[in-house]
Amino acid sequence: MNKLLVFLLCTVIFTACKDDEKTEITEKSSLSINFYAKMGDKSIVLEETIGVLNGNNLRFSKLGFFISDFSLTTNNGANVTDIFDLNHIDFSNNKTLALAEQGVTINNDQIPVGNYTGIKFSFGVNSDFNAQAPSDFAATHPAGNSDLYWNAWESYIFSTTEGRLDTQGDDNFDKLFVWHTGSNDALRIVNLPIDIEISQDEDATIDITLDLETLLLSEDSVNPLEVDQLHTAESLSSMLMVSDLYQRSFSVK
Amino acid sequence: MNPFFKKINFIYLFLGLLFIIICCKKDDESCEPMVDLCDLSSIQFNPTPFDLEIPNHFPNVSNEILESITNEKVSLGRKLFYDPILSRDSTISCSTCHIQSLSFTDGRAKSIGIDGESTPRGSMSLVNLIFFNNGFQWAGEAETLKEQASLPVDNPIELHGDWGEIEQRLALDENYPLDFRKAFGIEKCTDISQDMVVDALASFQSTIISKNTRYDSLKMGLVFFNEQEARGFDKFFDVSPGVIDLECGHCHTDPTFTSNQFLDNGLTSALNFLDFEDLGRGGVTGFEVDNGKFKAPTLRNILLTAPYMHDGRFQTIEQVIDHYNKGGEDSNVKNPLLVPLEMTNQDKEDLIAFLKTLNDRSVLTNPDFSDPF
Numbered sequence: 001m002n003k004l005l006v007f008l009l010c011t012v013i014f015t016a017c018k019d020d021e022k023t024e025i026t027e028k029s030s031l032s033i034n035f036y037a038k039m040g041d042k043s044i045v046l047e048e049t050i051g052v053l054n055g056n057n058l059r060f061s062k063l064g065f066f067i068s069d070f071s072l073t074t075n076n077g078a079n080v081t082d083i084f085d086l087n088h089i090d091f092s093n094n095k096t097l098a099l100a101e102q103g104v105t106i107n108n109d110q111i112p113v114g115n116y117t118g119i120k121f122s123f124g125v126n127s128d129f130n131a132q133a134p135s136d137f138a139a140t141h142p143a144g145n146s147d148l149y150w151n152a153w154e155s156y157i158f159s160t161t162e163g164r165l166d167t168q169g170d171d172n173f174d175k176l177f178v179w180h181t182g183s184n185d186a187l188r189i190v191n192l193p194i195d196i197e198i199s200q201d202e203d204a205t206i207d208i209t210l211d212l213e214t215l216l217l218s219e220d221s222v223n224p225l226e227v228d229q230l231h232t233a234e235s236l237s238s239m240l241m242v243s244d245l246y247q248r249s250f251s252v253k
Numbered sequence: 254m255n256p257f258f259k260k261i262n263f264i265y266l267f268l269g270l271l272f273i274i275i276c277c278k279k280d281d282e283s284c285e286p287m288v289d290l291c292d293l294s295s296i297q298f299n300p301t302p303f304d305l306e307i308p309n310h311f312p313n314v315s316n317e318i319l320e321s322i323t324n325e326k327v328s329l330g331r332k333l334f335y336d337p338i339l340s341r342d343s344t345i346s347c348s349t350c351h352i353q354s355l356s357f358t359d360g361r362a363k364s365i366g367i368d369g370e371s372t373p374r375g376s377m378s379l380v381n382l383i384f385f386n387n388g389f390q391w392a393g394e395a396e397t398l399k400e401q402a403s404l405p406v407d408n409p410i411e412l413h414g415d416w417g418e419i420e421q422r423l424a425l426d427e428n429y430p431l432d433f434r435k436a437f438g439i440e441k442c443t444d445i446s447q448d449m450v451v452d453a454l455a456s457f458q459s460t461i462i463s464k465n466t467r468y469d470s471l472k473m474g475l476v477f478f479n480e481q482e483a484r485g486f487d488k489f490f491d492v493s494p495g496v497i498d499l500e501c502g503h504c505h506t507d508p509t510f511t512s513n514q515f516l517d518n519g520l521t522s523a524l525n526f527l528d529f530e531d532l533g534r535g536g537v538t539g540f541e542v543d544n545g546k547f548k549a550p551t552l553r554n555i556l557l558t559a560p561y562m563h564d565g566r567f568q569t570i571e572q573v574i575d576h577y578n579k580g581g582e583d584s585n586v587k588n589p590l591l592v593p594l595e596m597t598n599q600d601k602e603d604l605i606a607f608l609k610t611l612n613d614r615s616v617l618t619n620p621d622f623s624d625p626f
Contacts, residue, residue, distance in 0.1 A: 229592075
């Protein structure tokens with residue numbers, strides 16, 4: 001009798017274990033994230049007049065930013081981390097409308113299949129990476145690029161927003177602005193709701209739009225006519241404001 | 254040269270050698286060693302890795318690149334760099350326009366090529382090429398250093414060589430077949446190829462590393478800057494709040510003092526992107542927004558490499574500084590960092606004192622980089 005019980009118990013455990021194992025072998029699929037730089041509904045083409053700021057025509061010359069610790073939230077509230085640890089989203093290829101509309105894509109093909117309800121990432125370089133410097137990384141690593149590092153801050157340049165304004169309405173873009181953000185204080189967490197099923201059958205895509213109208217045309221926006229250079233400790237408060245505004249500039253389509 | 258003719262040349266060469274073999278065999282035995290001149294298989298092929306010794310504060314170089322550089326390739330590349338054998342009429346070599354004592358520039362606004370004709374742009378320093386990851390030449394015409402090395406050879410203004418002919422010359426040379434055997438393990442002298450030549454040239458150039466400036470010593474904690482150098486450093490990189498920001502460090506990035514980027518530093522007064530005579534990067538990519546952009550070159554040894562800019566328009570460093578001080582020319586397309594700086598004389602002197610810390614005499618005198626002939 002006892003033996004029988006032990007045997008039954010063992011079979012129960014055995015089958016239960018088997019079941020567990022089955023669910024542990026999660027299937028993986030591919031997820032692409034596309035980032036688009038826009039001004040309202042217009043895709044930003046570098047060096048083309050894209051909008052009007054305080055009555056002045058505006059062009060962007062350079063746009064790019066780091067994101068770190070990209071994670072997804074499943075429909076039962078679990079976090080899937082390690083999707084992307086650090087990426088530099090660089091819009092320097094926005095040289096024509098067609099290229100701008102393509103956006104910048106990052107991809108991971110090891111995403112557990114399932115239903116997801118949220119995205120979370122840090123806008124900027126997390127403090128672990130930011131405690132290091134480009135010479136600590138391979139040149140091909142996003143953190144290995146010395147152009148994106150600012151020695152004076154001992155920090156990566158989290159975001160780059162450069163452009164020009166025509167202040168006289170004479171087609172001379174006479175006012176230039178260069179905004180760089182960086183240092184651990186400038187890191188911002190972005191949470192975005194999504195509703196997406198990642199399945200084995202189909203590659204999933206999430207489109208994230210960065211709308212620079214939020215950055216430049218919000219009530220609390222920093223005015224590039226007044227703050228044209230943003231990369232020193234002197235402009236710290238404006239830099240933190242720009243970081244806050246960037247945080248609000250992302251949305252998922 | 255047309256690859257068909259190249260093949261034919263090889264066939265002639267081969268037939269020639271065959272002929273020698275046959276006639277030698279017939280006539281007398283003492284002729285035999287001449288035949289063996291082309292057969293290299295008995296010579297040892299045992300390449301040894303080159304030790305580059307890159308200081309910690311420099312960018313990482315991939316193992317793949319490091320492992321591809323051997324002592325044998327480097328010493329062959331050095332010979333080829335200095336040997337006019339690569340030019341059409343064996344008159345000039347790479348070193349004609351890249352002179353060691355001038356940090357591998359030539360001191361001219363535009364270089365003078367094989368027929369005394371000027372190149373469209375000025376020569377460039379060859380230090381720290383191994384760290385460049387975004388293309389070579391002023392507009393990035395070549396993606397890799399190997400690719401770059403064949404351009405001057407083909408270029409009718411520069412060496413105007415013919416690869417088929419060069420391969421033959423090298424094959425018939427009394428020393429090169431042995432060097433190629435040691436570097437690449439070829440079996441016969443006729444195996445010498447263009448790809449090996451450019452590989453050897455790239456390997457040699459990869460070893461030209463400037464790492465012995467005063468700036469490097471500072472980075473390694475071996476020296477302190479004097480007050481003026483420190484002020485110049487501060488202004489160049491915009492370290493302390495309250496100090497004038499000269500913006501240089503954005504484009505001439507530490508520690509190579511190039512950002513590897515193609516940028517418009519305001520040399521041309523341009524209303525739009527069509528206003529450039531030399532399209533620069535745009536000529537390579539075909540994108541209008543790239544017109545007028547050129548590589549921000551290294552500032553290591555900059556005080557020794559006048560004249561300045563891709564067209565050599567500035568004779569002195571003071572003229573360069575004046576250019577940046579006024580924010581470059583009026584332009585709708587120049588880089589937004591080009592704004593009037595309002596420098597005082599003190600600022601200018603401090604900046605020059607800092608630029609002096611980028612001098613690296615060791616590059617100019619290192620016997621490993623010198624003419625081996």
